[in-house]
Amino acid sequence: MFGYRYFQHAFEAGTIVAIIAGIVGYFVVLRRSSFAAHALSHIGFAGAAGAALLEINPVFGLLLFTSIGGFGIAILGQRASHRDVEIGAVLAFMLGLGVLFIGLYPGYATEVYSILFGDIVGVSPSDVLLTLIVGLIILTAIAVVYRPLLFASLDEDVAEAKGLPTLLLGIIFMLLVAVATSIAVQVVGVLLIFSLMVTPAATAQRLTKRPQRAVAISIVIALMATWLGLFIAYYEPYPTSFFITSIVFILYLLVRFAKRAPSA
Amino acid sequence: MNATQAEAIAVATYSRLVTAENVVAGYRDKIVWQDANFTIDRGEFVAVIGPNGAGKTTLFRLLLGLQQPISGTIRIFNTRPKRGNPQIGYVPQRHAIDSETNIECLELVRLAISGKQWGFSSISRNDRKIALDTLQAVGAEELAHRSLGALSGGELQRIFLAEALVSNPQILLLDEPLSNLDIRRAKELVQLVNNIIRTRNVTAFLVAHDINPLLPFLDNVIYIANGKVATGKPKEVLTSERLTALYEVQVEVLRDSKGNVAIIGTGTEDHHRNEQYGL
Secondary structure (H helix, E strand, O other), rough: OOOOOHHHHHHHHHHHHHHHHHHHHHHHOOOOOOOHHHHHHHHHHHHHHHHHHHOHHHHHHHHHHHHHHHHHHHHHHHHHOOOOOHHHHHHHHHHHHHHHHHOOOHHHHHHHHHHHHHHHOOOHHHHHHHHHHHHHHHHHHHHHHHHHHHHHHHHHHHHHHHHOOOOHHHHHHHHHHHHHHHHHHHOOOOOOHHHHHHHHHHHHHHHHHOHHHHHHHHHHHHHHHHHHHHHHHHHHOHHHHHEEEEEHHHHHHHHHHHHHOOOO | OOOOHHHHHHHHHOOOOEEEEEEEEOOOOEEEEEEEEEEEEOEEEEEEEEOOOOOOOHHHHHHHHOOOEEEEEEEEEEOOOOOOOOEEEEOOOOOOOOOOOEEEOOHHHHHHHHHHOOOOOOOOOHHHHHHHHHHHOOHHHHHOOOHHOOOOHHHHHHHHHHHEEEEEEEEEEEEEOOOOHHHHHHHHHHHHHHHHHHHHHOOOEEEOOOOOOOOOOOOOOEEEEEOOEEEEEEHHHHHHHHHHHHHHEEEEEEEOOOOOEEEEEEEEEEEHHHOEEEE
């Protein structure tokens, strides 16, 4: 299978995305921001559909809209977890906007399909390069803010009292989620973003009490699911994103019911 | 004045850790409380009491430099309060930790030491030792590797206390640490706080609703209610006269044989005020 160019590209992009989603996802779960992350991908959909309408690479539309959306959610403040009604309203509107853009250009239903559900086997060499660059930027940013972000995520009021710029960290975090979402859409699409950005990290957090280990496990799960999904899809004629999502979900169920409470 | 006298004055001044003069606190167009005047010395155990919404947390925010007074001066260590002062250990009311949080306690305490530093580094041996020692000081060393989400209310409060103590602060601010605890655990925690204050010569401000668990150990009371602030020794502040003047309605302060206090608002208007208006 590695003999085929398309498979190589899919494998490369998938690997980068899985690593990034595994790391960023850890903080998404820790900060209880999974709904915000979910919303961001839908907000991005409008941007992607709009970009395609203007005949620009959809990923740029994704990046723009998710960044603005992420910034907006972060500015709402740390209590964004209680703002799900407002975020939900924006989410639905954005989805509607995306539907409008599709309606304006009936000729690219397949492109819309791949934005919604991912099209990892359609990834081009320039897409891989873009994913790699974006991935490296995200990795560098995480390496810099890891400790303060972890502290602010666990105990925000104490962190603020100690002089940490918690609002700024919140904004940086949401922008990282926005960018990670944009590249992850290539693999699993807007609607299935949870399966890479949330579920692996949620599974990892049940398995260990050490944040660094949880991040590592989260990456491993996302990688395994992506690779396995690609391999199976090579032989079976079904969408790759379905296999990735199912593997991640089964693993989550197994861990969820094997370990009932946080490990003592 | 000779050198010894000058030094004595310097030490005496420096022992006045927190002073407030005519402080008015609030937000842009809303005053939360005013007329705050007090001096708190090193090593004192101070209760901050008052009804919900009176502005007790506002006092903490002023001390932490997270907010500025509308007018008046507040001084800590003889300077204006600044954000991020390691000399102040803060135990806030809210924590994002719930039963879903599966992170070991040691991690939280370690982050309190190094969480301000940017970057990603592997575990520092020294930080780990300080964290474990601090957990031991609050009697929580066996909780180090347990998950935060699995702890009881009382156990969590010990962890939060350790979190505040790692920077060896001279002032501790505890915002409603006793709220979710039963009477026995509340007394244990108060005892623990008192031990820490006395052994480390630290000043502690503790916000509570019920003053009784604190009474045996208190040096001073800051009572915030009805937009006003009364401060002094418990015996001076917890009197019917003082609290009636504060609340501007008739308040009775009853004491039982053991010294426990019950504060009862009778709901009727203060007679002195009524006389003033010819009622």
